[in-house]
Amino acid sequence: MEYSYSVVPIPTSPLLQAHVDKYASLRLLALRTNPECFFSTQDEEGRFSREQWRGRIDTDDRVTLIAVASRLLADSSPESSSSSSFANTSVSLDSLDGEAAEWVGLITVLTPEFLKERRDNIPPKFQKYAMCFGEPANVLVSMWVHPEHRRKGLGGRLISEAIDWVKKRTVTTKNFDVSNGRLGGAVVLEVVKGNTGAGMLYRAMGFETIDSEDASIWMGKRLDNLPYL
Ligand SMILES: CC(C)(COP(=O)(O)OP(=O)(O)OC[C@H]1O[C@@H](n2cnc3c(N)ncnc32)[C@H](O)[C@@H]1OP(=O)(O)O)[C@@H](O)C(=O)NCCC(=O)NCCS
Secondary structure (H helix, E strand, O other): OOEEEEEEEOOOOOOOHHHHHHHHHHHHHHHHHOHHHOOOOHHHHHOOOHHHHHHHHOOOOEEEEEEEEEEOOOOOOOOOOOOOEEOOOOOOHHHHOOOOEEEEEEEEEEOHHHHHHOHHHOOHHHHHOOEEOOEEEEEEEEEEEOHHHOOOOHHHHHHHHHHHHHHHHHHHHOOOOEEOOEEOOEEEEEEEOOOHHHHHHHHHOOOEEEEEOOOEEEEEEEOOOEEOO
């Protein structure tokens, strides 16, 4: 089966209940399929109410990007390529809904504002890395790709689209410290020790180890300086 892949944020205005339900199913599938890669569990999040799931995405200080796989019609020509392709990024999640499309991966960005405003309701470790390389950090969490769609570049695509989202938001909100007429920023993430596949992907994407804890490694990447608009 050949697929075209797209990575798009879940839109919040308006936020569709169907998207909330699909997001909850995908996240629980990730926790069920790869419990060894996450600090949360299917038991814990399986008890979330619909409002809790909705609250996770109905906000502008965090975003979840979804990887959508759209089945391509079979090409019978002998020259047809066996590799999958990536679609244009400017599509909407709605336009991708349909029987031939499936949600197969996700990543969530917690912005510096999210970390600041919800200080009392999130694990203290997130606060510890709220600054990285002297820059306000965005924490990337919940990264997962369905096993049938791995090693096709989708994990890398989720990371780079998340970083693009952060850069665009940085310019739009101008919430970062401005020095020398430029904006900065960083992204950080936590990897369970022993998850070498994910670690290799992050290193290939330019992340470096910033700290090591008992069960996990924290990695970070300074964003390229952005012109102050
Ligand atoms: C980690 C994960 C998201 C990677 O997704 P993916 O779509 O397979 O990643 P990509 O195809 O973009 O991989 C790009 C490169 O990363 C490295 N890589 C990715 N997975 C790897 C693995 N299991 N072993 C070794 N290298 C790996 C390779 O260099 C790969 O390039 P290659 O396929 O040309 O060799 C996916 O394996 C996954 O969901 N794992 C379970 C959940 C998880 O670990 N989440 C991360 C929590 S921090």
